[in-house]
Amino acid sequence: MPTIELSHSDLCSLMGTVVSVKDLEENVIMYAKGEVEEIDGDNLKIDIKDTNRPDLWSAEGIAREIKFRLSPGKLPKYKMKKSGRKILVSKEMKNIRPLIAAAIVKDIVITEELLLQMIHLQDKVDETFGRKRKEVAIGIYDYDKVKGDIEYRAADPNKVKFVPLEFKKELSLKEILNQHPKGKAYAHLIRKYPKYPLLADSEGDILSMPPVINSNYSGKVEETTKNLMIEVTGYSEKYVSTAISVLAAALSDRGGKPESVEIVYPDRKVTTPNMKPKSISIDIELIRKISGLDLTNNEIYDLLKKSGYGIKSKSKKTKLLYPAYRQDVMHPIDVVEDVIISYGYGNVEVKVPEIATTGKADETEVFSKRIAEVMVGLGMQEILSYTLTNKNDLFGKMNKKEEPIAEIENIVSSNWSVFRNWLLPSVLEFLLQNKHIEYPQEVFEIGDCVVLDNFQPTKTRNVRKLAGAITNSTVNYEQIASYVDALISAIGIKYKLRKTNHPSFVNGRCAEIFVENKSIGFVGEISPKVLNKWGLEKPVTAFEVDLENLKPI
Amino acid sequence: MTMKKFKLTEEGEKYAKEGLPEKNLIELLTKKKSLDMGKAKDSVFNFAIAFQWAKKNKWVDIKKGKLILLRKPGKIAEQDALQNLSNGDDIDEKTLDMLCKRRLVEEIREDALKKAQKLVGKDVTNLTEDLIKTGLWKDVKLKPYNVEAVGKKVFIGKRQPYNAFLSEVRQKLVELGFREMTGPIIELEFWNFDAMYQGQGHPSRDWTQTYNLKEPKMGTLPDKNIVNNVKETHENGWKTGSTGWGYEWNPKKAAQLMPRAHGTALSARTLANMPEIPGKYFAIARCYRPDIIDATHGVEFNQTEGIVIDKDLNFRNLLGLLKQFAVEFASADKVKFHADYYPFTEPSVQLSAKHPELGWVEFAGAGIFRPEFTQPLGVMEPVLAWGLGIDRLAMFKLDIKDIRNLFTRNLGWLRKRSVL
DSSP states (O other): OOEEEEEHHHHHHHHTSOOOHHHHHHHHHHHSSEEEEEEETTEEEEEEOOTTOGGGSSHHHHHHHHHHHHSOOSOOOOOOEEEEEEEEEOGGGGGTOOEEEEEEEESOOOOHHHHHHHHHHHHHIIIIITTTTTSEEEEEEEGGGOOSSEEEEEEOTTTOEEOBTTOOSOEEHHHHHHHSHHHHHHGGGTTTSSSEEEEEOTTOOEEEETTTEEBTTTTOOOTTOOOEEEEEEESOHHHHHHHHHHHHHHHHHTTOEEEEEEEEOSSOEEEEOOOSOEEEEEEHHHHHHHHOOOOOHHHHHHHHHHTTOEEEEOSSEEEEEEOTTOOOOOSHHHHHHHHHHHHOGGGOOOOOOOOOOOOBOOHHHHHHHHHHHHHHHTTOEEOOOOSEEOHIIIIITTTOOOOOOOEESSOSOGGGOEEOSOSHHHHHHHHHTTTTSOSOEEEEEEEEEEEEOTTSTTSEEEEEEEEEEEESSSOOHHHHHHHHHHHHHHHTOOOEEEEOOOTTEEEEEEEEEEETTEEEEEEEEEOHHHHHHHTOOSOEEEEEEEGGGGSOO | OOOOOEEEOHHHHHHHHHOOHHHHHHHHHHHHSEEEHHHHHHHSTTHHHHHHHHHHTTSEEEETTEEEEOOOOSOOHHHHHHHHHHTTOOOOHHHHHHHHHTTSEEEOOOOHHHHHHHHTTSEESSOOHHHHHHSGGGGSEEOOOOTTSOOOOOOOOOOOHHHHHHHHHHHHHHHTTOEEOOOOSEEEHHHHTGGGTOOTTOGGGSTTTSOOEEESOBOOOOOHHHHHHHHHHHHHOTTTTOOOOOSOOOHHHHTBEEEOOOTHHHHHHHHHTOOOSSEEEEEEEEEEOOOOOBTTBOSEEEEEEEEEEOTTOOHHHHHHHHHHHHHHHHOOSEEEEEEOOOTTEEEEEEEEEEETTTEEEEEEEEEEEOHHHHGGGTOOSOEEEEEEOHHHHHHHHTTOSSGGGGGOOOHHHHHHSOOO
């Protein structure tokens, strides 16, 4: 969710009307899916929730969206002049970073506000929409320092040199990746190629090494700059053209005069930016059906205009035009939402759906609840633990051989790196946290474990288990065995205990629990070796059973 | 040791004097070496008993219809014990037990009346069964207890409060007519993302936003038709009327496994599995995201969410449903709606509820599932989808400031918590 920093006065001047901060907060919530997070004098911080609308990620975009609603007019027109400039794309770029789009914005008065918004917008689009410059990277230049046609080509990382932004010394492309902070940050995007992307003008002056860094000469924009060139590189036509339109629109809204650039690929020519409105057809009935609002056609047309749509033809299938910088309109349903937003969510009369259905809780949940009640009846305290844990807790501390389990790759903490496949470690960990609490302690947990299962599409299966433990200065096996007996008898099924050896329990003090000749768990006294490994100082008796196998058939 | 007293029964008295039947049988056999069964029956009193015990002790056997002596026992413990008891001496417990079972010995029951009479006129601590039965409790003085002393601490068993809270939420949703959905914790990316029209290049699928599995890595995709519909929808919109995302959809990416990142994966599975129409479904789903763990982000969290499907549902119904939830769960007296964004709903909405004590809280996020989500799974009807901020309410109810404490490790706190 991008956070936009802007000033209230700048926003008002862009909208052309003065709106109080309080009204503005309301407007941002209602129309821009945003929230004013912080107000500090004239400065505002706004969170924009829509990650699919980069056109809203600047003061210009927010102002535009609110302006449509407050004073609906015609679809904004961005008159484009041809600059006559070309970008010549070399053949090699096809396999490195194939696409480029550019625009020129002339006669722009660079104010502090504009500079701030432009840098913010560039940053948000690069990082969020452009997925950290992988999909989209933007470069902005002082146009007056760019001579003639521009070449977008691949360059030798060792031989080609230029002075990167904010540096004084000339460095090779490779050195930039190793030494410049931006070089280090984005090196992974191009290092794998034998040659790196480069933009240079007709005199051989280097503009930048996309998507990493501009040159310090033409790639630096200051308050004295009068004319700008913007360029976007990437892989997807849709992403690249959206990004260039968003930037061109924002700078035009600031009073700049946009001009187009011709991109010459080895096999085709494209003129960018394409600011021609896009179109979509919608059945007006869909708006009434989905919104549930009783609106006349004319009311709908007004709401469409308020939402920034132009109406090309008014028939059953209404043809709408919308600005080129919007890339989120994929389906008529997107138009429906815009109409309801313009109508005002607060004005919608709510209606509880009248659907008679029979509710039903999941059987495992119902059974778990019953079992929890039995355990509580035995005087045991229920606990709840995470399903994520680590191998040392599951196996090492339990004196158990490691078993194949579900493991996370991109862990945040090694404490939470695998899914538990049994419950007892969670229970012992709980006892460890409560060594200073009065004894006796009797606790149980009912919870999901994850076991590997090759027959499942997910190669794993959830298993609902129950584990319980009793600890005190002395414990006896009989008590825990009685609890197990009480539990299974309460369910009303027959079971048998058979002596077994389990590495976590004392030899000769552990039994396996069988129901219908199927092993469903075990009960016994925890081995002192395991207690030592955990750092537990009092004896513990415990049991664990598979709840699914306890359900009477 | 027991304070009980024992005496010989009538039969016991007889055997003490005349010898146990098995003893008599052995003595007879010692003289004769072998005997006809019929003759033995006539010669030994209670022959059946005699034979049963002698056989069990492997002293005698039957060979070719004749009774023979296998081994002559030395002393017979039971016989000695009978003698000792009649002399008033103690005997060992095992033998006593055996004699009781054979009904040769019985406990001497002191007369209840006699016992009670001993207490008459005295200060009595324990009100006994004898006193109550005989009515003699009227003639004793029951000593007062120190009733103001606080009882010894007893730690009772209780439900884990957050679990109990979730049980109530489940119960309420069932009462509202919702069926519970469940599914695997380890999920296919297909159900977690692709099926709900989240593009494979979408930022929310970045490794910083969701966990990946190291082991096992790949699962198997569902039914080919559904997979193909989803693929086409991503690439070109399929028959949904959408433009699609316009990229080449990769089935390998969709088959990757991940811990479920949101409960909507369960709604996707439900939609693909021929849901009831009209139908209402909910899930309380454990979810996993690689957030930095702090007071507002736990290692794991539960999402409470669900769907309502019917042919003519609309946005007004969605708001109506949300308002109902706000009243039922958050006791809200006022609600506000505003536009929101979720990758898989359009229109989308957020509900703020005015909780009587918390004030305005963001309580629900909702929307109507995009056609690009529902139609490829075979559902043509509108699907209202909602998620509730249940954990926030749980924290308020349990007076917890740190979300991690919903999974508390503090037994002292659990013991102290009121069950109300």
